[in-house]
Amino acid sequence: MRLPAFNALIGGGLIGGLLIAAGTGALWTPYDPLKLSFREKLAAPSAAHWLGTDEFGRDVLSRLMAGAATSVWISLLTVALAVIFGTLIGLFSGYVRGWVDRVIMAFNDALLAFPGILLALGLLAVVGANKYGIIVALGIAYTPSVARIVRGTVLSLREKEFIAASRVMGNSEAFTMARHILPNCIAPLTVLATSMFGYVLLAESSLSFLGLGVPPPAPTWGNMLAGARPYIGQAMWLGIFPGLCISLTLLGINLLGDAVRDRLDPRMRGMR
């Protein structure tokens, strides 16, 4: 089988599974994911609790399903936010060029040089440590990379002859931007957004792991994994299952990302 077909199949399957789990998890889970049950704490996987229970006796499977919903929702909104703002900044920067562009990009680069945790911490402190705070913080943290890519695309598109053609027609720069450049940024943005979904998921769980991230007790895979660390010796399943979910999702995203890239941009085949 050729690689792209393989990628699309496995990646699509994994992400399809994730979406189903998330969709189901948002509506129904075997147990209430927040329900404490002290008599059953740290119970090993069994018929009643397929994936065991955590230190508060909460059902791990239910939490994983609810966590899928939260993680998908957060990742989607974050990507949307970063794409929208990044695109606006990138378009503007690529449009005005000159020293304004240089200043914007200098800030952009400095922001990229920031460790994510500091940025997230700062922004979380400003916007509040809740689900939407995370979205805003991660969204802002990922905006510079979108802006950079959009600006690069804009600059390379500007060299294309159809842009020259638009100018020869007498179209204004703004019209050219909206009619010709923006639509042609969609393909690279799709590729970027796909892989960014994975990065955001990873960032959210990494932040949770360092003690930030989506505030518990609402389950996300990241905070479940982080919460499992002290019990890793006694209750291995607590750490295994959320990590497995994150890894499989990232694998799905990576494969699907490769497939999307092959489809939209054959020139970049196999690139990261």
Place this chain on the structure above:
Amino acid sequence: MNRVLASAFMLAAMAGPAAAQSLTVSVPADVRSINPGVNRDDNTDDFVLQMVEGLVGYDEGGTPGPLLAEKIDVSADGKTYTFTLRKGVKFHNGAPLTSADVLWSWNRYMDPKTDWRCLTEFDGRNGLKVEAVEALDANTVTMKLNAPNALFLDALARTDCAMAAVIHKDSVKADGSFDKPIGTGPFKMGEWKRNEFYTMSAFEDYASPKTDGKIDGYLGSKRPLVKDVKFLIVRDPATVKAGLLSGAIDMGGILNSDVDELRKAPSLTVQVGTNAVRHGLLIQTRDPLLKNVKLRQAIAAAIDYDELVSAASADLAKPNNSPLYPGSSYFGDVEKQGFKYDPAQAKKLLQESGYKGETITILANKRPTAVSFPQAVVAQSMLQAIGIKAEIEVLEWATQLDRYNKGNYQMQAFSFSSRFDPALGFEQFSGNKDKQPRKIWEEPQALALIDKAMVVADKAERQKLFDELHKRYIAEVPMIFTFNGVEPYALSKRVKGFEAWQSKQRMWEVTLAN
């Protein structure tokens, strides 16, 4: 077998060839400095206070008593304190203790350049002002206050102020910078290797206040019976565990969750000490919702304290709703009466309060040593059970502390550090929010009672005040204390005579069998 090998492997580096009389104790963090009361934390106090001593110190029950002083006389107006120094006390460098040393030390602390942490406690900025200190003779010192204050001695004994320890002036270098503590404590400063370990050794000429072998807080029998003590910095609890099992560490604090496992180890004993740290749920009484007493009472009745405490302390602690800690000499029958877990009553109160499903957010943090998060999770679940829409917002500790200081929250799972005197214990969370937003209880009568307890010296009268305060607190529910700190230690069976007390690893009277 394998496990022991692996552990031995990893810990051989720490152990070194241990002399018979050397004790290795694990500590979770490095000391911040060895300069008493300047740059400190609990760990630092613990180390420094084995080497230096103040005029007064706490006894086992948290009451200040004479340490370097032999006796303390208070004038009739309560404003003049006369300290008579104990005879035969020597500094580590052999110099005898005199009133001149007390004066020199005190003046050094009161010099802003010293950066003494407790300067504001004594210069009038917090009310109390020591107006004059004089040496009447080589063995007598007097201190004059601006006003009578029942808590003056307590303030002097505070461990975070390093007991206002008396040190020899050679502790300070010629250029005025601090060198090392030359004090009168049972141990002498050894070596300090940053981020790795610090050591101290027995002071042979130590003059113990008593020699009956009975440990009594910072007083009592304080003989140094081991030659050296090495405090090894081991940040990770799992390493501590491995070190204890392998014998590379003789004793150390362990996690609540490791107690069961280490109890089973044949070479170890486990001691669970308690301390005056008070865990609880703070309530912002100025919150539009939570200013409603009925709602606060409903919250208090909704919580199953046995369940919450067992979940949050890994079954080690017992519930205590009182602001007083059970070890206190003021902790009596009244204080044992806590909140009643009664879900039916809670629902009834909730209905009476006119609560309409508004969200109540509980702040918490996930510091591994704090019990904030588990308390919040359990409380949330219990509040939800009676129909309160409770949510948790997990903050990083510094942010939570900032919200605490600003009073900007509805509820939070918080811990108050040790305060031995009940008046201070109440004062810690009570006061006028306009002046200090971090305060929680601002009911004027309660504040008046606390103010009174600050000046009244008579124990029986104080007991009445505290009982009254406790009852008011239970009725008003300005906040909910849940339980007190527990501190499990694991010790090699070779270690004798250690008693866990108030997060302090006191090394006097401890012996090491071969």
Place this chain on the structure above:
Amino acid sequence: MSAGNPVSESKPLLAVSNLTLKIGASGKTVVNDVGFSVSPGEIVGIVGESGSGKTLAARAIMGFVPPAVKLVSGSILFDGDEITTMAPKRLRAVRGSKVGMVFQEPMTSLNPSMMIGRQLEEGLALHRDLNAAGRRALILDMLRRVGLSDPEGALHAFPHQFSGGMRQRIMLASVMLLKPALLLADEPTTALDAVVQRDVMELMVDLTKENGTAVLLISHDLGMVARYCSRIVVMSQGDVVEQGAADDILARPQHPYTRKLLAAMPLRGLARELPQAKTPIVAVRDLVVDYPGRQRFFRKSAPKRALHGISLEVRPGEVVAVVGGSGSGKTTLGQSIAGLVKSSGGEILFNGKPIFKSETAYWDYRLNCQMVFQDPYSSLDPRMSIGELVTEPLRLVPGMRAAEKKARVAEVLAEVGLGNGFAERFPHELSGGQRQRVAIARAVVRRPSFVIADEPVSALDVTVRAQVLELFAELQRKHGFSCLFISHDLGVVEQVADRVVVMQEGRIVEEGSRDQIFDDPKHAYTRKLLSAVPGLESSGDGGVRLFWRLGEPDTVQPKSG
């Protein structure tokens, strides 16, 4: 020239028969039952357009069948040995040593990270039993032979330090060092500038002749193939449609495809009579263009002057061609007249009015000046349908109603031969020729009076090029717009231009009517340009005749038998 059949005379060096290649996944046949042969020392050409399978067939001779392509049947006998079944190790012994290969793109056919000396040495070390000194001597000798001025220095130089022409010479040197019996030359001069094409080609012919090497020359350029080859194989869509002696094929093409190919060669028509007008439609006066220096940290590097004061007039209805090699500034001239590049001096007058002086004059010009670009793949916005693309210029026409626009677009699309149903399609669904038609439709939809065409057909295949040129000429006659036609291809220029402007290094070196320039060039550079490529003229009856403009060059003997 011996027009006989060399195949029958001696045992052929290479004999390809019944070669069939298919794409593994789709099963599409890309080379179909192809057979041809090459005798020792002979030069044979394979001619075809893109997709004819000529390159695949040639590469199969060296055993280079891409992984996606399957060899279905056929035999390739080289010197009596079957290549298709040869063990890899023996095949490698044949490669380089007995069969050499020269590629089209000199920029990518030499390893950029390896010194020239080492690259040349590799083959020698592998196939010849020589010590280092011996190899070095041979290499220096060969580098000198291909015309490098400093062979010693070249040994330690990297490919990027040489121009395209020089690299192709080095490539030749690398291959000819081993004196192979057969040289596969895949479009060896296509990527080179016109003036050096001939030099390289003739160097190749000389070298192979000296060493008795046979050449299989693969090219789309019939003129070039006819010029150097004794025999020609014509391929179309995987099939060999015709093969035979070069002269026969040129003079008496048998297969319709060959005839079509020949008919597509540009030819000079009669000079047109243009109405005399008082004012030129576009006049350029002393146009200067500087490319700004690169922004360095503290200072800008000095700007580079691309145009040194160009003056030029285009009269109504006239087609003015601008020719020149790469770097002559012809594209910059077009872009600056189109307003895409800012000029730093001079003025442009439209209908006698300077366009930079007033807003109305500028807009008048803007709406009346259109442009057709070189690359039909990048000049159309891939996200717009053909209808949208052609409608877009009408957006700025004042007072035009939607219905009128629709009608105009339909009309223009019909004019360019994309009438039925093309409006809904997208550029990627179209062939190169169709795309260029769209580009032309877009340029003329506003009925401009002036069109700039920048190499409009250079990216197209021969037959498509002819059709597009035809269409362009027809539209030009019909709508009477003036045109600035920029091209490096003298054949095309000869066919379309009324007047020719020759540019070199940002300056106009010669201008005049088409016939003046082509028949009586004055400037040395013009002469050099003209002498670099052979011309073709119709011999009647569908055949063509090859000729060198300005006579045969003295340095090179034409092909011998």
Place this chain on the structure above:
Amino acid sequence: MLRFALTRIVMAIPTLLIVAVSVFVLIRLIPGDPASLMLGDLATPASIADLRARLGLDQSLPTQFGIWFSHLLKGDLGISINSQEPILPLILSRFWVSAQIVLVAVFFASLVAVPAGVIAAWRQDTTLDLGLVGAATLLLSIPTFWLGLLLLLFFGLKLEWLPVVGYVSIGDDPWRGIIYLIMPILTLFLHEIGVILRMARASTLEVLRLDYITHARAKGLSEGAVLWRHAFKNAFGPTWTLIGLVLGNLLGGIAVVETVFTIPGLGRLLVDSIFARDYPVIQGCMLFVAFCYVLVNLVIDLCYPIFDPRVTAQ
């Protein structure tokens, strides 16, 4: 060359400046300050004010920045509020810990992944390629903190081969120091294999299409010689750049791995300092990381002409 290097460093100054200013402002926007943290719940307004004054935090932001910056220009990063240690030696000692993990992991990962990527590209679309790319994608998809946890469970708890936690400096005891570094290095090594292999494969694929590869084959060279001499060296350029990027990113982002294995590295120092609001240390760390980033990229660029002589160091 030297001139180029200097120019590059000078050109990085604006970025470093923006980093410095924004870090300075950002950490002060975050609620909580070192004074109240050090005093905890025992603080009184007076004691907080007193400590803030002593730490110089009561001055206006521009003044604080001015003081910090003027010290910085003299090469003085200040002293830590928390540990009272001078910051530069503190950062350097922590950096050394992180650097040895990162460098060793990336070095070995490159050693494995680059040849594997070249081979995968060479055998494009075969089972071997599919297997290698699949494995790489899988490794890439496993978050390092989970991979670390798995290694801990397996080698530490199950097999008990390696110490679960702790750290001994190599300087103090080389042998035990290495033992402690095995798992963190292994974690990063496995993760980076995925990253680098995919890049090496992609850039080799780009190169293998080019004529000079066919040219090399047309000379009769063996596949090994073609891949090694002609494909590898040219394909290594982009991979080399990626490795630089990875190094730069890891220096800033190694905190997670350091947390899993309780290693006192630079990442952990930064995270701990952020939690402790140790302003001067955060500022110092950030500047240091940004500077390393610039430096690594510079070194990468200076080395680039080795792989691609077309790129000269200006």
